[in-house]
Amino acid sequence: MTKIALVTGANKGIGFETAKQLTQHNIKVLLGARNETEGKKAEEALRALSLDATYVKLDISNSADIENVKNYIESEYGVLDILVNNAAVFLDSDWFGNNTETVPLQTLRDTFDINYFGTVELTQALLPAIKKSEAGRIVNISSVSGSFGVHLDESHWLYALKPYAYSASKTALNQFTVFLANALRDTKIKVNAANPGWVKTSIGSDQAPLTPEEGAKTGVQLALIDENGPSGTFSQSGEILSW
Ligand SMILES: NC(=O)c1ccc[n+]([C@@H]2O[C@H](COP(=O)([O-])OP(=O)(O)OC[C@H]3O[C@@H](n4cnc5c(N)ncnc54)[C@H](OP(=O)(O)O)[C@@H]3O)[C@@H](O)[C@H]2O)c1
Structure with missing residues (x-):
């Protein structure tokens, strides 16, 4: 049966590439985007390559959007296999x-x-649909900026870069990853955090060494792990990172 995935912020950058790579694994991908024009453009770009993607309007800070997407997934597919x-x-x-x-x-x-x-609100809303999957996977795209280990290590290249709001929000996301993985430990669902690396996007700037295609790889790999794969981890390209 075709798997169903939802990727948030899928209109550009790492999210768009993640959606593209998942469709290339014959997964039906819902492209979450807060801007309708941009979301539809992304849908058209993937459909032009004969890839199976559908735009859904989703501003993740808007509870009504979250409710609509939850209802749409439940009525259209009855299940969600992958949430990125x-x-x-x-x-x-x-x-x-x-x-x-x-x-x-x-x-x-x-x-x-x-x-x-x-x-957190989106994930909680979609958990009933993810629990109906044979092998639910939740991937939180985090950042080494949220790592205590990195910010305590004077020799780390990121040590001098401490934008507090962004970094603290990713630390909180990391805690969500650990706690949710623990809460779901007796289910088939696996919850992991991915660091994409430093990627050429609006957030990463054009100074970054990695392309969005390369940056999407860790998240895609964690979305596709089998039943023996990890849960409650933080990694990049298979290498475990310090929380
Ligand atoms: N680039 C890097 O070097 C790097 C490094 C570590 C981690 N990350 C993480 O990678 C992820 C993707 O970022 P990116 O680098 O690809 O940056 P990006 O190109 O700026 O993409 C961010 C995406 O998130 C969307 N978004 C923002 N607020 C939203 C909301 N309220 N509801 C729905 N969508 C929203 C944006 O939509 P709009 O187009 O409408 O703004 C855009 O699609 C982020 O979680 C980021 O923290 C990036």
Whole structure:
């Protein structure tokens, strides 16, 4: 039977490439995008390659959108096999230095609304459909910016880069990964966090070494793990990372 996947923030960047690579594994992919024009463009681009993708309107910080997508998945397919929580924003003024003393609370709230609360609300809403899958997979696209290990390691290349709002939202997402994997430990569902690497996108900038195609690989690999695969891990290209 064809598997059904939902990728959030699938209109561009790593999300679009993740959706594309999943369709190439003969998975039916729902392309979540908050902007209808951009979402439809992404759908057309994949359909032009004879890939099976359908746009769904999904602003993950909008509860009505989440409810609509949940109802659509349940009525149309009755099940969700793969959820890739990819959508996120970077709202700190820049990547450099440490803005913990000055970052406006509104920036923190707006970042957490999407990167953390939106992801948690969407995942909770879709869990009943994921529990109906033979092999549910949840992949949270995180970042080494959220890693305590990295931010305590003076020799790490990211040590000097401490944008607080973005990084803290990814730390919270990592905790969600660990706790949800534990809550679902007696089910067939596996929950893992992926670090894409430093990727050329709006968030990663054009200075980044990796293409979106390369950046999508870890998330896709974790979406496709079999029943012997891990749960509750944080990795990049198969290498376990420090939380
Ligand atoms: N690029 C990197 O180097 C890097 C490194 C580590 C982790 N990551 C993570 O990789 C993921 C993808 O980011 P990216 O690098 O591909 O950046 P991107 O090109 O900016 O893509 C972000 C996507 O998220 C969407 N989005 C933002 N807010 C949303 C909301 N409220 N509802 C639904 N969609 C929303 C954006 O939609 P719009 O087009 O409408 O804004 C866009 O499709 C993120 O989780 C990011 O934190 C990236």
